[in-house]
């Protein structure tokens with residue numbers, strides 16, 4: 001099987017499995033217990049926290065472990081909104097966010113918050129000018145996705161956050177689930193209040209993530225109980241998951257980025273040469289190096305994916321980890337694709353284990369299938 005769906009899920013590194021297995025077998029103590037088993041578990045969590053903090057250049061106390069990217073996004077959106085309700089009820093976001101940002105925002109809208117969706121251009125990028133224009137006296141939160149999970153466009157979060165901060169005290173959150181591992185993340189340098197990161201996208205276990213949260217942020221926890229994670233996220237910690245996450249973070253190798261990008265370029269070039277009618281979505285310059293989102297006009301993406309799957313190739317359509325819905329992607333519609341073209345679009349996402357041979361086999365197979373679907377001679 002050739003796996004080109006890294007944006008949805010990544011294969012676990014063997015080092016990660018080793019660390020997790022050891023913990024699962026030996027460390028069952030509750031990190032909140034005062035006995036030595038509990039204290040040992042607690043020490044492991046704090047070591048994992050420090051490793052992640054070092055990687056993203058924040059303080060260890062600024063790492064709040066969560067049950068994945070969805071939870072960290074919900075925590076940021078609902079938490080900042082609730083904590084700042086006395087200051088205002090206006091939120092700024094974009095129409096190209098992941099559902100785990102859009103859904104809590106819709107919930108807040110129903111509860112009376114006013115929402116501004118910034119316009120995006122045909123590449124899926126927002127402009128600094130539109131952001132500044134949208135800021136109001138009662139803006140309490142700005143949430144803008146970093147690297148887009150569908151089309152790969154990477155927003156200039158540093159520039160956006162820096163200029164927003166000159167005009168508002170609103171919290172600035174960015175969803176970096178797809179960015180970590182491909183573009184170096186530096187919390188201090190980005191100048192934001194919160195970043196969502198996700199273990200499942202970097203060859204760590206799924207269902208673990210973190211909100212990197214600036215010290216002294218005004219945020220209300222939405223999972224309450226035993227007061228773990230500095231009272232910000234209650235619940236007995238997922239020790240094996242957290243340790244696997246930290247191991248995956250420390251194994252990130254940014255040198256691999258060039259290799260991935262060049263393989264993506266090879267596939268893209270071959271596709272465009274063979275099918276000049278194909279459209280490449282997303283920003284061609286500021287794009288995640290592993291993302292290739294292509295529209296094949298007139299082709300039903302679902303059938304194309306099934307045929308690819310039958311030939312042992314895994315790619316995807318629509319959003320990374322949606323519920324298998326066949327609705328046209330909101331991201332593709334937001335960048336101006338028609339419903340029809342949105343349903344003719346597939347995403348290849350490469351990873352550190354993708355090889356040149358695999359890319360060439362994918363192209364050969366795709367070429368054969370598409371020629372058949374377009375009713376052309378192979």
Ligand SMILES: Cc1ncc(COP(=O)(O)O)c(C=O)c1O
Nearest residue numbers: 068069070098149177178320321
């Ligand atoms: C940009 C982005 N944000 C959030 C998520 C949600 O992550 P999870 O499903 O692991 O909670 C994903 C998953 O694909 C994503 O790509």
